[in-house]
Amino acid sequence: MSPLLEVRGIEKRYGARIGCTNVSFDLYPGEVMGIVGESGSGKSTLLNCLAGHLVPDAGQVIFDTRHTGPVDTVTMSEPERRMLSRTDWAFVHQHARDGLRMSVSAGGNIGERLMAVGDRHYGRIRASALDWLDRVEIDGARIDDRPTAFSGGMQQRLQIARNLVTGPRLVFMDEPTGGLDVSVQARLLDLLRGLVRRMGLSAIIVTHDLAVVRLLADRLMVMKDGRVVESGLTDQVLDDPQHGYTQLLVSSVLQV
Numbered sequence: 396m397s398p399l400l401e402v403r404g405i406e407k408r409y410g411a412r413i414g415c416t417n418v419s420f421d422l423y424p425g426e427v428m429g430i431v432g433e434s435g436s437g438k439s440t441l442l443n444c445l446a447g448h449l450v451p452d453a454g455q456v457i458f459d460t461r462h463t464g465p466v467d468t469v470t471m472s473e474p475e476r477r478m479l480s481r482t483d484w485a486f487v488h489q490h491a492r493d494g495l496r497m498s499v500s501a502g503g504n505i506g507e508r509l510m511a512v513g514d515r516h517y518g519r520i521r522a523s524a525l526d527w528l529d530r531v532e533i534d535g536a537r538i539d540d541r542p543t544a545f546s547g548g549m550q551q552r553l554q555i556a557r558n559l560v561t562g563p564r565l566v567f568m569d570e571p572t573g574g575l576d577v578s579v580q581a582r583l584l585d586l587l588r589g590l591v592r593r594m595g596l597s598a599i600i601v602t603h604d605l606a607v608v609r610l611l612a613d614r615l616m617v618m619k620d621g622r623v624v625e626s627g628l629t630d631q632v633l634d635d636p637q638h639g640y641t642q643l644l645v646s647s648v649l650q651v
């Protein structure tokens with residue numbers, strides 16, 4: 396099996412400050428990669444470089460596209476990258492309002508993604524929206540409500556539905572359970588785990604919460620000062636951390 400994503404030597408600097416440097420890894424279809432590290436370790440910078448939101452100063456992000464096979468997304472044209480983010484990629488933001496259109500109904504938020512990939516059949520779009528509301532445990536009766544009328548947890552679940560409805564091949568998630576109450580986080584995590592398993596999703600998840608990666612990620616990369624200091628199978632890294640920094644992280648000595 397060939398990798399879905401090949402990341403080679405990614406580096407991003409902000410002036411003299413290192414955002415992230417020398418990051419390389421492969422992601423295989425159906426695999427979930429977790430990226431953990433304390434605040435400022437470079438997780439978001441890396442994720443944004445991978446998802447095409449930031450242009451890295453060096454490195455390649457080679458994605459196995461549906462139509463043309465492996466392509467370096469760093470050097471592809473902006474319209475090509477935009478198309479990729481509508482069809483093959485999805486991005487779940489930490490704050491649902493960054494990933495939703497707050498003035499559009501819940502059904503519209505889901506339907507919009509389908510229309511962006513060419514679906515024009517109103518009945519089918521509405522049926523898909525209802526199906527996805529159900530899958531993320533939102534009452535179908537709320538389909539015409541705007542996300543502003545939803546709780547934080549519901550907004551996040553709607554954002555997930557909007558992202559997954561088009562069957563993306565790679566999902567980027569930036570602190571998907573961050574900023575929510577603990578009980579709401581637990582429910583969301585459970586839902587995400589079910590979706591990841593059932594859909595065989597390939598995903599890259601940035602989080603500072605080790606419980607999130609424990610439940611969702613097959614593999615883990617630990618970042619410190621913009622560099623990957625340790626990587627491996629999630630259980631292996633968390634149960635038998637080799638690097639001193641990971642040991643601190645796991646023993647919760649570090650405030651992350």
Ligand SMILES: Nc1ncnc2c1ncn2[C@@H]1O[C@H](COP(=O)(O)OP(=O)(O)OP(=O)(O)O)[C@@H](O)[C@H]1O
Nearest residue numbers: 409412413414432433434435436437438439440441
């Ligand atoms: N727009 C920016 N301009 C200058 N420096 C930045 C910018 N964004 C990030 N940095 C710096 O890059 C480094 C990595 O930051 P980044 O936000 O990627 O870390 P993070 O691990 O995602 O942190 P957090 O968990 O707090 O979001 C930090 O030193 C940060 O100060």
